[in-house]
Amino acid sequence: MSSDAIAIQTVEAAGRPWVETLHExxxxxxxxxxxxxYILYALYFLVIGGVEATIMRIQLMRPHNDFVSPQVxxxxxxxxxxxxxxxxxxxxxxxxxxxxxxxxIGARDMAFPRLNAFSFWLxxxxxxxxxxSFLGGNGxxxxxxxxxxxxxxxxxxxxxxxxxxxxxxxxxxxxxxSGFGSIGTAINIIATIISMRCTGMKxxxxxxxxxLNLVMSGMVLLAITPLSAAQIMLxxxxxxxxxxxxxxxxxxxxxxxxxxxxFGHPEVYVLxxxxxxxxxxxxxxxxxxxxxxxxVMVGATVCIAFVSMSVWAHHMFTIGxxxxxxxxxxxTTMAVGVPTGIKIFNWLxxxxxxxxxxxxxxxxCIGFLFQFLIAGLTGIMLASSPFDWxxxxxxxxxxxxxxxxxxxxxxxLFGAFYYWYPKIxxxxxxxxxxxxxxxxFVIGFHLTFDLMHIPGLLGMPRRIYTYEPGRGWDTLNFLVxxxxxxxxxxxxxxxxxxIISYFKGAKAGNDPWDAWTLEWSVSSPPxxxxxxxxxxxxxxxxLWDLKxxxxxxxxYE
Amino acid sequence: xxxRAAGILVLLAxxxxxxxxxxxxxxxxxxxxxxxxxxxxPAESIRHLAYFVLAVTGLIFLIVFSLLSxxxxxxxxxxxxAGSEPAQVYGSTQIELAWTIIxxxxxxxxxxxxxxxxxxxxxxxxxxxxxEVTAIGHQFWWEFRYPALGIVxxxxxxxxxxxxxxxxxxxxxxxxxxxxxxxxxxxxxGKTDLIPNRANQTWLDPQETGLFLGQCAxxxxxxxxxxxxxxxxxxxxxxxxxxxxxxxxxxxDEKEAAGRRVFETTACVNCHAxxxxxxxxxxxxxxxxxxxxxxxxxxxxxxxxxxxRLWIQNPDAIKTGSLMPAMKLSDADLDALVGYLETLR
Numbered sequence: 001m002s003s004d005a006i007a008i009q010t011v012e013a014a015g016r017p018w019v020e021t022l023h024e025x026x027x028x029x030x031x032x033x034x035x036x037x038y039i040l041y042a043l044y045f046l047v048i049g050g051v052e053a054t055i056m057r058i059q060l061m062r063p064h065n066d067f068v069s070p071q072v073x074x075x076x077x078x079x080x081x082x083x084x085x086x087x088x089x090x091x092x093x094x095x096x097x098x099x100x101x102x103x104x105i106g107a108r109d110m111a112f113p114r115l116n117a118f119s120f121w122l123x124x125x126x127x128x129x130x131x132x133s134f135l136g137g138n139g140x141x142x143x144x145x146x147x148x149x150x151x152x153x154x155x156x157x158x159x160x161x162x163x164x165x166x167x168x169x170x171x172x173x174x175x176x177x178s179g180f181g182s183i184g185t186a187i188n189i190i191a192t193i194i195s196m197r198c199t200g201m202k203x204x205x206x207x208x209x210x211x212l213n214l215v216m217s218g219m220v221l222l223a224i225t226p227l228s229a230a231q232i233m234l235x236x237x238x239x240x241x242x243x244x245x246x247x248x249x250x251x252x253x254x255x256x257x258x259x260x261x262x263f264g265h266p267e268v269y270v271l272x273x274x275x276x277x278x279x280x281x282x283x284x285x286x287x288x289x290x291x292x293x294x295x296v297m298v299g300a301t302v303c304i305a306f307v308s309m310s311v312w313a314h315h316m317f318t319i320g321x322x323x324x325x326x327x328x329x330x331x332t333t334m335a336v337g338v339p340t341g342i343k344i345f346n347w348l349x350x351x352x353x354x355x356x357x358x359x360x361x362x363x364x365c366i367g368f369l370f371q372f373l374i375a376g377l378t379g380i381m382l383a384s385s386p387f388d389w390x391x392x393x394x395x396x397x398x399x400x401x402x403x404x405x406x407x408x409x410x411x412x413l414f415g416a417f418y419y420w421y422p423k424i425x426x427x428x429x430x431x432x433x434x435x436x437x438x439x440x441f442v443i444g445f446h447l448t449f450d451l452m453h454i455p456g457l458l459g460m461p462r463r464i465y466t467y468e469p470g471r472g473w474d475t476l477n478f479l480v481x482x483x484x485x486x487x488x489x490x491x492x493x494x495x496x497x498x499i500i501s502y503f504k505g506a507k508a509g510n511d512p513w514d515a516w517t518l519e520w521s522v523s524s525p526p527x528x529x530x531x532x533x534x535x536x537x538x539x540x541x542x543l544w545d546l547k548x549x550x551x552x553x554x555x556y557e
Numbered sequence: 558x559x560x561r562a563a564g565i566l567v568l569l570a571x572x573x574x575x576x577x578x579x580x581x582x583x584x585x586x587x588x589x590x591x592x593x594x595x596x597x598x599p600a601e602s603i604r605h606l607a608y609f610v611l612a613v614t615g616l617i618f619l620i621v622f623s624l625l626s627x628x629x630x631x632x633x634x635x636x637x638x639a640g641s642e643p644a645q646v647y648g649s650t651q652i653e654l655a656w657t658i659i660x661x662x663x664x665x666x667x668x669x670x671x672x673x674x675x676x677x678x679x680x681x682x683x684x685x686x687x688x689e690v691t692a693i694g695h696q697f698w699w700e701f702r703y704p705a706l707g708i709v710x711x712x713x714x715x716x717x718x719x720x721x722x723x724x725x726x727x728x729x730x731x732x733x734x735x736x737x738x739x740x741x742x743x744x745x746x747g748k749t750d751l752i753p754n755r756a757n758q759t760w761l762d763p764q765e766t767g768l769f770l771g772q773c774a775x776x777x778x779x780x781x782x783x784x785x786x787x788x789x790x791x792x793x794x795x796x797x798x799x800x801x802x803x804x805x806x807x808x809x810d811e812k813e814a815a816g817r818r819v820f821e822t823t824a825c826v827n828c829h830a831x832x833x834x835x836x837x838x839x840x841x842x843x844x845x846x847x848x849x850x851x852x853x854x855x856x857x858x859x860x861x862x863x864x865x866r867l868w869i870q871n872p873d874a875i876k877t878g879s880l881m882p883a884m885k886l887s888d889a890d891l892d893a894l895v896g897y898l899e900t901l902r
Contacts, residue, residue: 074781150776250754253753254752287643288634288642289646318739322679323679326675326679330675334667334668338664356634374618380667387606387607389746392748392774457593458589458592
């Protein structure tokens with residue numbers, strides 16, 4: 001059945017002009033196509049953001065290097081951060097949610113298909129608006145160059161006095177536009193999960209993937225709104241004579257920090273919770289056991305969501321808050337570690353006693369578990385506010401959050417790519433290339449980000465385009481740069497695998513991993529309508545019940 | 558006659574100072590600002606806390622790492638496996654409770670240890686004898702004012718060594734003239750931001766003499782990277798000598814009158830001050846005792862005549878994007894000006 005679907009599509013595609021195909025993709029409201037658009041769009045920006053990172057790493061390879069000017073370097077780290085968070089991580093996670101949530105809950109599409117398309121295109125144009133800022137050249141001072149105020153654009157650096165021209169405006173409006181897109185997607189995911197579940201799929205039977213994306217979407221609503229409000233206030237400051245953040249007229253620089261980080265910290269969980277979702281689907285399948293402690297996993301996620309709303313000022317331990325405020329944000333931040341730890345233990349419990357198959361998706365998830373453990377523990381160090389007075393704003397912090405974002409989020413994402421690529425394209429990704437990608441990336445990642453902690457401990461602040469020789473930072477920075485190149489090669493292997501396997505990969509069939517959730521019951525790629533008849537489920541693992549009628553889950557739940 | 562005597566005195570003081578600096582620079586230098594080699598109480602208590610936190614997190618790491626590795630190795634699928642599914646286990650309330658309660662206890666312990674240090678550093682009482690400094694962050698340099706001593710200087714902070722039996726800590730009031738900055742000398746104290754419209758505070762009581770390095774730790778614009786910070790910890794005698802030197806009026810050697818005229822009649826005076834001239838600008842560093850500093854451009858270059866010349870003529874060559882404009886002086890004027898600046902000891 002699956003091969004028929006592919007055959008029909010190729011015949012159709014061959015006989016039609018490309019403009020028609022393009023038109024179909026641009027006007028699509030199908031959740032699967034929008035999911036693919038999100039993912040491709042994010043991959044494209046991943047490569048751009050990666051190039052920006054490489055430029056920074058070449059510049060920092062040795063002290064007093066002059067590969068780029070300070071102005072260019074400052075633009076690079078601003079664009080790298082903004083791109084990776086807003087135009088890589090969020091779209092790619094929304095893409096997977098879009099593609100998989102309706103399939104997993106037995107629905108034919110998202111609740112609001114048009115809103116879905118609208119959200120995607122907002123995000124798409126937001127990203128391009130940001131990059132539009134590069135056009136113009138230095139002739140128009142500030143008007144034609146990318147923003148250089150850092151991805152959190154602290155006041156008053158982003159005010160008209162210190163950021164003349166329009167570079168900061170591109171940043172502000174790009175985030176405002178894509179922020180509305182994110183809010184639309186979040187509303188859509190929530191509505192879909194609440195109201196589109198198939199018969200028998202009670203909330204307590206939903207795959208963890210759907211649960212975690214539900215929580216993530218709720219957090220998006222709470223986190224993106226203050227960011228959008230702050231962007232509007234910044235625009236009012238810059239163009240309508242407002243003084244919210246204008247310190248020269250009595251405004252408050254710390255007000256912006258509060259607004260930004262009440263978005264910024266929950267944002268970390270907005271990104272990591274969907275990755276928990278990937279891991280919670282992949283680890284059980286490759287351990288051949290159900291997820292350990294399903295209700296606890298749901299509870300821990302909800303707990304993380306609540307507690308993470310009260311930790312934002314740990315990004316601001318150095319701004320001179322009093323000792324009570326510093327103590328409060330220390331305890332709340334450390335408290336997030338408890339539900340997060342519970343999740344790691346439950347994945348461990350899932351593997352315990354299983355029969356672990358080391359396919360590429362599982363390799364990436366195991367990498368995720370080890371690295372996320374370390375990222376969490378360095379997070380505890382940063383939560384201890386006096387320790388943070390030394391670590392904050394240094395390369396230790398840069399290493400810590402890249403451990404979360406690359407070692408955690410990106411590893412889980414690669415796992416997701418290898419796991420669901422067969423469903424999305426109908427072809428398997430090449431296992432040998434996959435393992436090469438994994439090992440190269442592990443080596444590059446650890447070379448870069450393990451070592452990057454140390455210059456921070458030796459007093460190297462972040463966001464400096466060059467540094468003095470003789471401070472013990474030289475060799476470490478050189479090795480960090482080498483690691484970045486190894487990661488770059490690994491990414492090229494991955495992209496090559498995506499392309500080669502699309503044309504030459506082995507046929508996947510409906511259910512290549514012998515998995516248990518509903519998306520594996522339909523053909524690969526799934527038909528436009530997903531399910532010919534809406535499925536009826538009786539447990540958390542409908543396909544297990546189908547495959548093991550003698551011992552179904554529904555007997556135990 | 559009096560002025561000559563004063564001149565000699567200043568010269569002597571300068572020489573003494575230079576000698577003192579050389580001594581301080583060579584053996585007791587601290588080129589690597591390692592947070593684990595502290596020389597001041599706040600940095601020292603942070604190190605203690607850091608070791609404790611590292612020990613606890615290290616232990617957690619070892620345990621969880623071992624469990625994960627064990628699971629990955631022990632429960633891997635064997636080639637001989639017939640393909641049957643393992644026992645389907647859904648969870649266990651006791652185990653869940655165990656790995657919830659134990660982390661909560663660890664968090665409580667870590668929090669209490671942290672709260673103690675927060676209180677000890679932030680709410681520390683002031684002894685009778687302190688040095689008060691106001692540090693003002695500028696794009697991209699540091700202004701240091703000692704209100705009680707009547708000293709204004711830049712980029713190189715001098716503080717007395719603090720003997721634990723008779724502590725003389727230095728308390729810094731932190732202000733900003735423009736954007737956010739952060740004051741960070743890793744071996745003396747953790748960082749505290751300088752934020753416009755806000756007065757922050759930090760303190761240090763260095764217990765060893767020498768030069769301690771740091772730099773701005775909050776992104777503040779184009780040349781954030783070259784906003785370097787040098788703290789000279791002097792023994793009490795050297796510190797007094799330095800204070801006396803800084804309180805001397807600016808040199809008025811008539812030999813350099815031409816250079817002074819260049820200074821007074823160009824845009825220099827809009828941003829720079831030299832006490833006793835018409836230069837009273839406050840946008841740039843005070844130059845009254847420029848030659849008492851080892852570096853120029855906030856630590857970006859050694860304070861040598863050649864560098865001074867380059868800095869005046871083409872600041873971008875040393876620090877691209879600094880707010881110092883290229884002065885475009887004739888060679889004669891430039892020579893005279895550099896000659897004059899070199900007398901500001």
